[in-house]
Amino acid sequence: MISFNLKTTARNQLVEITDQVREAVAASGLKTGLCVVYCPHTTAAITVNENADPDVVHDMLLYLNKAVPKDQPGFRHGEGNSDSHIKASLVGPSVTLIVDAGDVVLGRWQGVYFCEFDGPRTRTVMVRVAG
Amino acid sequence: MISFNLKTTARNQLVEITDQVREAVAASGLKTGLCVVYCPHTTAAITVNENADPDVVHDMLLYLNKAVPKDQPGFRHGEGNSDSHIKASLVGPSVTLIVDAGDVVLGRWQGVYFCEFDGPRTRTVMVRVAG
Amino acid sequence: MISFNLKTTARNQLVEITDQVREAVAASGLKTGLCVVYCPHTTAAITVNENADPDVVHDMLLYLNKAVPKDQPGFRHGEGNSDSHIKASLVGPSVTLIVDAGDVVLGRWQGVYFCEFDGPRTRTVMVRVAG
Numbered sequence: 166m167i168s169f170n171l172k173t174t175a176r177n178q179l180v181e182i183t184d185q186v187r188e189a190v191a192a193s194g195l196k197t198g199l200c201v202v203y204c205p206h207t208t209a210a211i212t213v214n215e216n217a218d219p220d221v222v223h224d225m226l227l228y229l230n231k232a233v234p235k236d237q238p239g240f241r242h243g244e245g246n247s248d249s250h251i252k253a254s255l256v257g258p259s260v261t262l263i264v265d266a267g268d269v270v271l272g273r274w275q276g277v278y279f280c281e282f283d284g285p286r287t288r289t290v291m292v293r294v295a296g
Numbered sequence: 297m298i299s300f301n302l303k304t305t306a307r308n309q310l311v312e313i314t315d316q317v318r319e320a321v322a323a324s325g326l327k328t329g330l331c332v333v334y335c336p337h338t339t340a341a342i343t344v345n346e347n348a349d350p351d352v353v354h355d356m357l358l359y360l361n362k363a364v365p366k367d368q369p370g371f372r373h374g375e376g377n378s379d380s381h382i383k384a385s386l387v388g389p390s391v392t393l394i395v396d397a398g399d400v401v402l403g404r405w406q407g408v409y410f411c412e413f414d415g416p417r418t419r420t421v422m423v424r425v426a427g
Numbered sequence: 428m429i430s431f432n433l434k435t436t437a438r439n440q441l442v443e444i445t446d447q448v449r450e451a452v453a454a455s456g457l458k459t460g461l462c463v464v465y466c467p468h469t470t471a472a473i474t475v476n477e478n479a480d481p482d483v484v485h486d487m488l489l490y491l492n493k494a495v496p497k498d499q500p501g502f503r504h505g506e507g508n509s510d511s512h513i514k515a516s517l518v519g520p521s522v523t524l525i526v527d528a529g530d531v532v533l534g535r536w537q538g539v540y541f542c543e544f545d546g547p548r549t550r551t552v553m554v555r556v557a558g
Contacts, residue, residue: 166527199332199426201461201523205534207477212385215338224371224378225385228364233490240486247486254474254487254518256385258537261332261392261523263424265297270422272336275389291532293525295426295461295557330463330557343516346469355502355509356516359495387516392463392523394555396428401553403467406520426557 167192168291173284177230179212179222182290183276186262186269189292196267198296203259205291208249208283210256216276229255229282249283256280264294298323299422304415308361310343310353313421314407317393317400320423327398329427334390336422339380339414341387347407360386360413380414387411395425429454430553435546439492439514441474441484444552445538448524448531451554458529460558465521467553470511470545472518478538491517491544511545518542526556 167189171180182202190200204211215221233248233255240247260277263270271277279290298320302311313333321331335342346352364379364386371378391408394401402408410421429451433442444464452462466473477483495510495517502509522539525532533539541552 166525166532199330199424199461201525203523203525203532205532205537207475207483207534207536213338213389214381214385218373218375220372220374221338221378221381224368224373225382227370228368228378228382231368232363232494237486237490237493239489241482242480242486243482244480247483247490250476250483251487251490254476257388257519257522258475259523260388261334261390263297263332263334263422270297270334270336272338274338275336289534291525293461293527330461330555344469344520345512345516349504349506351503351505352469352509352512355499355504356513358501359499359509359513362499363494388519391519392465392521394428394463394465394553401428401465401467403469405469406467 166291166293168289170289172287173281176284177226178281179278181216181276182279186277190269193294195264195294195296198264200262200264200269200294201259203291208246208253210253210280211260212256212278212280213260213275215274217274246283252282297422297424299420301420303418304412307415308357309412310409312347312407313410317408321400324425326395326425326427329395331393331395331400331425332390334422339377339384341384341411342391343387343409343411344391344406346405348405377414383413428553428555430551432551434549435543438546439488440543441540443478443538444541448539452531455556457526457556457558460526462524462526462531462556463521465553470508470515472515472542473522474518474540474542475522475537477536479536508545514544
């Protein structure tokens with residue numbers, strides 16, 4: 166397993182980690198198989214989406230923040246970050262990618278993103294390949 | 297890796313691809329392991345849900361279209377398909393299935409679906425097995 | 428593949444299954460690889476989230492029940508559980524975990540949850556490891 170850290174700078178932020186994932190797969194030496202990118206945090210997530218126009222990321226966060234308000238009637242969790250936990254489970258804790266010819270297979274417009282929902286914090290991402 | 301194409305016929309559509317996935321697993325020769333069904337597009341997704349009553353798919357799309365409206369105040373992405381990108385990350389770019397006895401293990405009511413959120417288009421689905 | 432059953436006691440409920448997943452991985456003998464926890468039902472899901480404060484689970488269910496109402500104008504599915512199917516696809520049918528040193532790698536606050544969205548029922552969870 167290869168892991169790396171990153172620092173987020175806002176409460177809600179999508180940080181592209183495609184390069185780090187590619188480096189981890191290259192370092193593993195695996196040529197053909199699968200690659201899991203895993204988030205060991207409960208208020209963050211991993212997703213794949215467009216990395217060409219940054220407005221896509223802007224609009225995804227705009228939607229998520231509106232759809233999952235920070236404060237909602239009936240919320241009990243004392244830390245005030247229930248929305249962060251909810252977003253984490255909606256987006257999901259990992260993505261599984263295909264590895265071919267020693268590299269992850271991504272569509273033309275796809276990038277891998279770490280999704281911060283309770284930053285800013287220092288976070289860890291884990292990458293594991295399997296042949 | 298085995299990939300296949302499909303043509304979607306509506307902006308939002310769930311297309312069952314269970315047969316194609318089963319064929320890809322059979323063609324791989326794998327008897328025991330995992331199977332990843334991956335969508336290389338940023339405005340589409342893969343899910344597993346009921347394939348017995350088509351009204352389930354109808355209701356899922358009804359919900360998603362209402363929960364993620366096409367146009368929302370503050371959206372910046374110029375292509376006008378921010379909702380498609382958002383739906384893609386909510387549903388997710390892949391599913392990971394269990395392979396046993398040379399076939400994917402699905403529950404009695406489960407089918408695998410390609411989820412089109414910005415069609416109609418010609419799309420690609422990738423299938424990779426790992427033992 | 429190792430599978431186990433559980434009984435849910437409410438229509439919507441998150442049941443922690445971390446111990447059962449750890450036992451399945453230990454029983455498999457796998458030291459290094461991946462572990463897929465799979466839900467063969469179409470009105471239930473698997474997720475990873477905080478297992479320290481039960482109020483997090485409470486707030487997640489509060490949100491999901493409000494965001495995906497049981498009855499919505501236009502729903503056609505005759506069984507009246509379209510919301511359960513929708514929640515299942517939003518949360519997702521499986522999680523993929525990293526296995527290291529013979530155990531799943533989880534963050535400090537992470538637990539694995541079976542998400543019941545149409546209980547109470549007896550349900551099955553499947554666990555498959557791959558090296």
